[in-house]
Amino acid sequence: MSQRANYYEEELDDADDLADVGLNLTIGNYGQGGLYEDGMPRIDEATLLAMQQHVAQQVAFAQIPDVVKRFIIQFNNAIVNNNLQEITACYENGWNKLTEQFYPKIEWPEAEIIAPLVNDNPVFLILYRELYYRHIYSRLSPNVDDRFHSYENSCELFNYLLNSDGPVQLTLPDQWLWDIIDEFIYQFQSFSLWRSKAKAKTEDELMMLATEAESTGGSQLWSCYSVLNVLYSLVQKSRINECLAGVKEGKTEAEIQQIAGEYGSKPLYRMLGYFSLIGLLRVHVLLGDFTLALKVMDNIELNQKAFFTRVTACHVATYYYVGFSYMALRRYNDAIRTFVSILNFIGRMRQYHTRSYQYDQIHKTAERMYALFAICNCLSPSKLDEQILSNAKERYADQIAKMSLPFTATTPPNSTTPAVENAPEEKPAPATGALAAYSELFLFACPKFITANAPPYNDTEALAAYIADVPEEPAVRHLSLFLDDIRARAEVPTLRSYLKLYTSLDASKLAGFLERDEEELVQLMMVMKTASRSVTRMNNEGTLLDGQVITTTDLDFVINENMVHVVESTINRKYGGWFVRNTEHAQRVYDALKASPLPITKTTAAGGVEGEPKPTVQEKETKPRAANAPWGASTRKVEFAA
Amino acid sequence: MSSSATKSWLKPAERPEIIDTLINGVDRYNPSNVGILEDYLYHQARTNEYDCLANLAILKLYQFNPDLYNVDVVVNILLKALTATPLPDFNLCMALLSERPGGPSGDDVDAEHDPNVLLPILSSLSRNLAECRFPAFWMLYRDDSLTHLRENFTVEVVGFEDGIREVVVKAVKSTFTKIGVARLGSYLDLSGDALEEFISAVGWTLDQNTGTVSIPPNPDNTIQATVVRESITLPQLAKLLAHAQSVA
Numbered sequence: 001m002s003q004r005a006n007y008y009e010e011e012l013d014d015a016d017d018l019a020d021v022g023l024n025l026t027i028g029n030y031g032q033g034g035l036y037e038d039g040m041p042r043i044d045e046a047t048l049l050a051m052q053q054h055v056a057q058q059v060a061f062a063q064i065p066d067v068v069k070r071f072i073i074q075f076n077n078a079i080v081n082n083n084l085q086e087i088t089a090c091y092e093n094g095w096n097k098l099t100e101q102f103y104p105k106i107e108w109p110e111a112e113i114i115a116p117l118v119n120d121n122p123v124f125l126i127l128y129r130e131l132y133y134r135h136i137y138s139r140l141s142p143n144v145d146d147r148f149h150s151y152e153n154s155c156e157l158f159n160y161l162l163n164s165d166g167p168v169q170l171t172l173p174d175q176w177l178w179d180i181i182d183e184f185i186y187q188f189q190s191f192s193l194w195r196s197k198a199k200a201k202t203e204d205e206l207m208m209l210a211t212e213a214e215s216t217g218g219s220q221l222w223s224c225y226s227v228l229n230v231l232y233s234l235v236q237k238s239r240i241n242e243c244l245a246g247v248k249e250g251k252t253e254a255e256i257q258q259i260a261g262e263y264g265s266k267p268l269y270r271m272l273g274y275f276s277l278i279g280l281l282r283v284h285v286l287l288g289d290f291t292l293a294l295k296v297m298d299n300i301e302l303n304q305k306a307f308f309t310r311v312t313a314c315h316v317a318t319y320y321y322v323g324f325s326y327m328a329l330r331r332y333n334d335a336i337r338t339f340v341s342i343l344n345f346i347g348r349m350r351q352y353h354t355r356s357y358q359y360d361q362i363h364k365t366a367e368r369m370y371a372l373f374a375i376c377n378c379l380s381p382s383k384l385d386e387q388i389l390s391n392a393k394e395r396y397a398d399q400i401a402k403m404s405l406p407f408t409a410t411t412p413p414n415s416t417t418p419a420v421e422n423a424p425e426e427k428p429a430p431a432t433g434a435l436a437a438y439s440e441l442f443l444f445a446c447p448k449f450i451t452a453n454a455p456p457y458n459d460t461e462a463l464a465a466y467i468a469d470v471p472e473e474p475a476v477r478h479l480s481l482f483l484d485d486i487r488a489r490a491e492v493p494t495l496r497s498y499l500k501l502y503t504s505l506d507a508s509k510l511a512g513f514l515e516r517d518e519e520e521l522v523q524l525m526m527v528m529k530t531a532s533r534s535v536t537r538m539n540n541e542g543t544l545l546d547g548q549v550i551t552t553t554d555l556d557f558v559i560n561e562n563m564v565h566v567v568e569s570t571i572n573r574k575y576g577g578w579f580v581r582n583t584e585h586a587q588r589v590y591d592a593l594k595a596s597p598l599p600i601t602k603t604t605a606a607g608g609v610e611g612e613p614k615p616t617v618q619e620k621e622t623k624p625r626a627a628n629a630p631w632g633a634s635t636r637k638v639e640f641a642a
Numbered sequence: 643m644s645s646s647a648t649k650s651w652l653k654p655a656e657r658p659e660i661i662d663t664l665i666n667g668v669d670r671y672n673p674s675n676v677g678i679l680e681d682y683l684y685h686q687a688r689t690n691e692y693d694c695l696a697n698l699a700i701l702k703l704y705q706f707n708p709d710l711y712n713v714d715v716v717v718n719i720l721l722k723a724l725t726a727t728p729l730p731d732f733n734l735c736m737a738l739l740s741e742r743p744g745g746p747s748g749d750d751v752d753a754e755h756d757p758n759v760l761l762p763i764l765s766s767l768s769r770n771l772a773e774c775r776f777p778a779f780w781m782l783y784r785d786d787s788l789t790h791l792r793e794n795f796t797v798e799v800v801g802f803e804d805g806i807r808e809v810v811v812k813a814v815k816s817t818f819t820k821i822g823v824a825r826l827g828s829y830l831d832l833s834g835d836a837l838e839e840f841i842s843a844v845g846w847t848l849d850q851n852t853g854t855v856s857i858p859p860n861p862d863n864t865i866q867a868t869v870v871r872e873s874i875t876l877p878q879l880a881k882l883l884a885h886a887q888s889v890a
Contacts, residue, residue, distance in 0.1 A: 452705045453708055478737060523774045526816075560820050583882060
């Protein structure tokens with residue numbers, strides 16, 4: 001431990017010089033001190049340990065398996081030579097294979113131990129440490145030093161990219177660039193969650209956090225400002241927003257290069273800028289700012305041709321956070337459409353990606369999106385995609401059954417006086433079956449919300465008060481806001497089941513069914529009406545936040561004084577999809593038969609034709625409206641007067 | 643079809659250029675701009691304008707810089723958001739008012755300005771509106787325990803009560819074609835001449851004999867049964883059929 005601490009002591013001196021250049025050009029630090037104002041206690045006996053350390057390093061070096069040494073040399077050469085193919089091979093195969101073989105449960109050799117192998121190439125060592133810490137976060141559990149040092153390394157990396165003289169001559173695969181941004185935010189999120197748990201800290205950790213908080217004007221380490229700074233700096237350097245706007249306007253590639261400037265015209269910066277936008281989407285959601293989250297996506301189109309589809313993990317993350325933001329904005333139809341689109345995509349690519357090391361993560365996100373889809377679909381039933389619906393039912397049958405149950409939201413109904421909330425502090429009624437199911441799915445599937453600020457580690461008294469009365473976890477707060485909306489809609493399913501039976505009935509009679517008085521009933525009807533109208537983005541027009549009000553239910557009603565009139569829209573059975581699916585099935589059977597080694601084999605291979613109907617389906621499915629009629633049929637509305 | 647329901651929410655026509663530039667750029671994170679945004683909020687309160695995104699930008703600054711937290715501003719923002727119901731504005735604001743209301747130092751504030759007292763009250767008011775329990779809203783709002791809220795805050799927000807009545811009008815006109823005048827009065831917290839004036843101001847008509855108010859048809863209170871039928875034309879199947887032919 002002391003070895004590593006000492007090593008970073010030396011490293012930090014260099015870092016301080018870099019900090020002078022300033023990563024802070026974008027949004028400034030606002031009096032919160034430099035990025036590298038790290039309060040690491042200096043260990044004076046470091047010099048005494050130097051000799052021992054040297055020996056220890058040599059021992060550690062000798063212990064590195066030869067194949068790993070060769071790999072590191074090869075990896076370094078690939079990076080020095082900017083050989084993208086080689087880098088990709090090392091990154092995607094070599095590293096993972098050797099991790100499995102030699103470091104499944106232990107750390108890779110520390111950077112300073114392998115430094116002699118790569119002639120102390122600083123760029124390689126930064127990238128190496130990026131991988132080194134990522135490995136610790138994903139396979140082992142990071143300790144407080146890892147958390148501090150991984151932040152420092154991230155800063156070094158971004159400083160190198162942003163504050164060198166002009167754009168750096170480095171080429172990295174898209175996947176790695178995404179992983180850098182993704183991991184940066186993940187470590188930020190992980191640190192914030194760890195930091196907020198003040199109770200379970202050791203003396204050492206408390207001391208480090210306290211010193212850190214003392215540093216010039218407040219904690220900078222993994223602070224919201226420093227993280228946003230990096231992301232916005234990358235966005236601005238690459239001029240990615242201007243480029244995307246240019247693409248939208250139909251500018252030529254040459255014009256785009258012109259707009260992009262010396263940084264943005266390099267794939268490295270362009271991709272980093274682009275991924276930073278997705279990163280901002282994620283950070284804003286984590287902090288509970290759902291409008292701002294969708295706002296940063298203003299220039300990004302959500303479709304299968306978008307940039308982000310180049311990296312599957314990025315593609316999936318984008319839809320997850322966009323879908324969740326729509327949910328928070330109570331735009332359940334938009335959320336459903338978003339989830340359906342990506343879940344279909346994941347379903348299709350499942351067969352190709354099972355071996356990928358990212359598959360686990362994608363699979364987990366998909367499960368969470370099925371849960372969110374189930375929630376949205378209970379709140380705003382839609383028949384957008386039968387397949388996804390039945391997949392969701394397969395997974396969360398219990399919860400869906402409970403969520404569809406009628407439940408009483410507010411204080412038990414009092415049949416004589418309208419329910420009046422006199423006590424403002426009144427706690428919500430205890431969760432019933434339905435609310436419990438909503439809560440369960442929400443907490444399982446929501447992002448790992450974080451708090452923006454640290455507990456007061458530098459003030460023992462305040463910290464004690466904090467620990468004595470720990471604030472609600474952010475996820476719990478967001479849940480209770482979400483449940484407010486659910487509670488308001490609590491009676492909608494019940495009302496609906498009665499209304500379906502009538503074309504008109506007296507309000508007092510309906511009230512009798514629900515064991516409410518008429519006034520309460522009328523208020524519930526207004527809630528139902530409001531709940532059946534929703535803002536939705538139409539035909540991908542405008543930005544993600546744009547939309548129009550649509551009716552989201554097939555059952556509509558109106559009250560004429562005391563008489564409720566009901567009409568229902570019917571959707572006839574759809575044969576088209578069935579026809580196409582069976583045609584495709586027949587084709588597959590036919591192809592399989594032709595391909596099987598029967599006595600009479602024809603030379604014309606069947607494989608060529610097999611793929612053809614499929615692209616048709618994919619292409620059409622990008623238009624969600626037509627999803628249930630994949631070959632492009634439209635549904636026509638035939639209207640009758642009531 | 644082309645008119646967007648979110649247009650004025652995303653960018654109200656009254657929003658000054660300087661605010662627009664501010665909240666759409668990275669300068670929105672600069673704590674020294676909080677004053678500009680707060681002034682704009684008080685301007686909204688005085689002139690009965692509303693700009694949700696600009697107000698969220700204030701709350702964002704409070705989230706990152708707890709020492710900026712100003713309870714008066716927060717209450718004003720939330721009152722404004724109440725009048726936007728059934729849009730989710732109130733909860734969007736609450737989502738940013740994270741952690742501990744009032745920030746780290748919550749001891750030296752008096753009860754009338756204690757966010758720990760005020761915010762739950764506002765949440766109750768918001769729930770009543772979201773659940774369309776309008777009489778309950780007014781009863782709570784007029785309650786003696788909320789005197790300080792009315793005297794210190796809502797009085798400063800020009801058109802607050804009319805803003806709430808706007809929320810009522812939205813709910814009523816989409817649900818009813820006719821409504822009893824007494825019921826409407828209890829929703830609007832109005833009676834007698836004031837109620838009649840209000841009814842004619844929104845273009846509804848009161849029938850004194852039957853005691854009912856007629857609400858003119860609008861897309862939401864005009865209900866229609868529809869049948870959605872699938873319609874497939876031959877050209878749409880052309881690809882499939884052509885393919886079938888080529889295989890055979």
